Amino acid sequence: MVLRRILTVADPKDLAVLKQVSAPVAEITDELRALADDMLETMYAAPGIGLAAAQIGELRRMFVMDLSDKDAPPEPRVFINPEVVWASDELSTYEEGCLSIPDIYDGVERPARVRVRFLDRNGDSVEEEAEGLYATCFQHELDHCNGVLFLDHLSRLKRERAISKVKKAKLAA
Ligand code: K1U
Ligand code: ZN
Numbered sequence: 399m400v401l402r403r404i405l406t407v408a409d410p411k412d413l414a415v416l417k418q419v420s421a422p423v424a425e426i427t428d429e430l431r432a433l434a435d436d437m438l439e440t441m442y443a444a445p446g447i448g449l450a451a452a453q454i455g456e457l458r459r460m461f462v463m464d465l466s467d468k469d470a471p472p473e474p475r476v477f478i479n480p481e482v483v484w485a486s487d488e489l490s491t492y493e494e495g496c497l498s499i500p501d502i503y504d505g506v507e508r509p510a511r512v513r514v515r516f517l518d519r520n521g522d523s524v525e526e527e528a529e530g531l532y533a534t535c536f537q538h539e540l541d542h543c544n545g546v547l548f549l550d551h552l553s554r555l556k557r558e559r560a561i562s563k564v565k566k567a568k569l570a571a
Contacts, residue, residue, distance in 0.1 A: 399432075399439040402454040404497050407547070407561050408568040412455075416498055417545045420450075420457040423478050426521040430460075434476045434519055437462045442472075446497045448535045450542030453498050461539035465531055478517040480540050483525070485509035492534040494548045501567065502560045506551045508537050 405412035423430060433456060441449035441462055450461040459479050466473040490510035495503045511529045514536055518524055528536050538548060549557040 400436045401443055402436050402440045404440065404444065404449075404453050405455055406498050406500060406564060406568070407549075408564045412498070415455055415457070416452060416542070416547060418452070418457055419545045420452050420459045420543045422459050423517075426478060426517065426519070430458075430478070431476075431519055433458075434460065434462060438464070438474045438476075441497075444497050446495075447531075448539045449497060450539045452542045452545070459543045461542065463532075463535055463539065465535065476519040477536070477539070478519070478521075480514065480516040480536065480543065482509075482512045482537065482540060483515050484513035486511040490534075492531070494534065494538055496538070496548055499547065499549060499560060499564055502549075502564060504548070504552055504556060504560070506534075506538075506548050508534060508551075512536065 405416055407413050437449050437451060437454065440454060447465055448461060448463040451458045461477050461480065463475050464473055486509045488510040489507045491505045491507045493503050494506045510533065511527060512533050514528050515525045549560050
């Protein structure tokens with residue numbers, strides 16, 4: 399497994415990649431499973447609870463997630479060609495963070511419950527209902543597959559302030 403560099407909004411070249419729409423995965427191969435393992439290792443090291451392939455510069459529609467409790471055994475999950483097939487009218491707001499926007503957190507309003515569909519790492523199709531942090535994280539990661547960052551759900555002022563804060567922190571490091 400290989401630790402990969404996480405692209406951030408502080409670098410204009412990284413941002414240009416993060417804003418792109420990822421391509422569907424045509425075939426689940428050993429190479430794709432190795433990429434998923436790299437993504438999980440990178441996510442755990444960050445640390446984070448999710449990571450989309452676009453965040454390491456791989457413009458493929460897939461992400462990984464682990465929502466297990468800190469002291470519980472890990473529950474790594476891989477989501478390939480993810481979709482939301484139904485979303486509730488009810489909305490909920492969650493304080494989101496993003497490994498590509500370090501140390502910035504803000505409330506984002508999204509559907510509280512979603513029905514999701516994806517392929518797992520064996521290529522089996524899964525459809526299930528998500529709520530709470532799972533629903534929030536799934537939608538956040540699916541946004542990455544579509545070139546959307548959580549800052550895009552906020553006002554232009556908040557977005558610009560956040561990006562300049564991340565850039566300043568990078569210069570000071
Ligand atoms: O996609 C990403 O950038 C990962 C992001 C996922 C996410 C977090 C919160 C709401 C929606 C989506 C993160 O993992 S940010 C870091 C984080 O949440 C965390 C880090 C350490 C321990 C617990 C949580
Ligand atoms: Zn993110």
